[in-house]
Amino acid sequence: MSTGHAYQWLTESQKANILEVFFSYEFNHYFIKLELPNGFLHFDYNYEYGSTVVSYEREKLLVEKELAKVFLDDLELILKNKKLKLGQLHMQVASNIFQEHYQGLQETLNTIFERLEEILTQRSEKLVVTQLFLYPYTVKQGISILKYLDPKELTFFGMRFYQGVEASDMENVLELVEWNRGKRIYFELLIFLITLEHLEVIKKLTSYSNTFDVISIMYLEIVDFDLKSFFPIHFRQESEKITFELEGADSEEGETVEEGFENLTLENTNVRKALENYVVLKNVLNELQLFDIQHLRKQFGDLCRVLEFRRRGVFENESPIIEFFSKIQNFISNKCNRWIIAHPYRGALPYHYGI
Structure with a gap:
């Protein structure tokens, strides 16, 4: 082999x-x-x-x-x-x-x-x-x-x-x-x-x-x-x-995305996995206050490193999670009441997290 x-x-x-x-x-x-x-x-x-x-x-x-x-x-x-x-x-x-x-x-x-x-x-x-x-x-x-x-x-x-x-x-x-x-x-x-x-x-x-x-x-x-x-x-x-x-609903085979999200044990949910899923992310944004803020900050930092890597031209950024990026950033900033990184697509250095 x-x-x-x-x-x-x-x-x-x-x-x-x-x-x-x-x-x-x-x-x-x-x-x-x-x-x-x-x-x-x-x-x-x-x-x-x-x-x-x-x-x-x-x-x-x-x-x-x-x-x-x-x-x-x-x-x-x-x-x-x-x-x-x-x-x-x-x-x-x-x-x-x-x-x-x-x-x-x-x-x-x-x-x-x-x-x-x-x-x-x-x-x-x-x-x-x-x-x-x-x-x-x-x-x-x-x-x-x-x-x-x-x-x-x-x-x-x-x-x-x-x-x-x-x-x-x-x-x-x-x-x-x-x-x-x-x-x-x-x-x-x-x-x-x-x-x-x-x-x-x-x-x-x-x-x-x-x-x-x-x-x-x-x-x-x-x-x-x-x-x-x-x-x-x-x-x-x-x-x-x-x-x-488009407006529509998932197939009736099994639970819908919304039902599945409601059934998650949020305190045990890996935030990074949620961020990988475009559909689930929309629900996550509505329930951000239920997540452990320390865990969310850590995962957000990991996401920033990936985005900065793509910004440098090795990969074009095509992921739909980008449109939700600033919303998560604002939530963490307000929750912690301290400065967090600027959006990497606006030219700021993403490696200083400040929290």
Whole structure:
């Protein structure tokens, strides 16, 4: 049985306590970043002089194997051996890929998704993940991953397509409705150019209020069209973004999100897990006074470090929890009656907590 490459440097405790997995594809370079309870681990995979160099802190390993295969060997072991819920599985593609190295993009993404599907197929049970971010080459490719995930746990699903999406492929996004089983999710989609055909599919999506809590559509260009007369429901349009907030209820199968939240023993609830869940977070904000303030402050600090890390450009911040960030900050500030960090997206240093 393979011990992997960088994976072999993890302790058994680290392997068992991976909270989130980020992985990125760049030209001749991949990396995997793992979030653990006490920080992050960062594995680098580089192509140098015909070989693959794997590095982690002071460790280095030369592997006579293709770069993508070495990276995917470690990703396989991480995902196959994951027993507990992942807060986030996040894929990133460097922006320069689309501008400078577009020619090999399709082949590379196909390789990644074929292997990813193979990895998830080999698991004895479905992977449990709260938030999923993907950069597939086609919509069908991205949607195909969902059948290996537990639909009861996913609260956020995002896909990005800088290379464009064929109208016929766009229809595949409707498979989300069948897979979802009535659990309302936050769905985010970025398409380089939105056409009228794309809008027709998006219009269909907005009719499934029992599937989607929020539908957020981002774009770089959009067809010149009267969107207000086209969509039958209210939406919010900002610069290069359209957001639909749908009203609906979860499926009657099992308890609703609100009922589930009411049944939680709040004093024993891990605040960090609540913050991972977009839908539950809305309820948390209404009941903040019931949480242990010391615990909430600690978890908020952990969240700030993650957000600052993303702000620095390693990952684009796409999480819907950002819109609730300032509300939690204000609550803690008022509760403690002392200064707490400024919002990292306003340029303040997030590492001085002041409390």
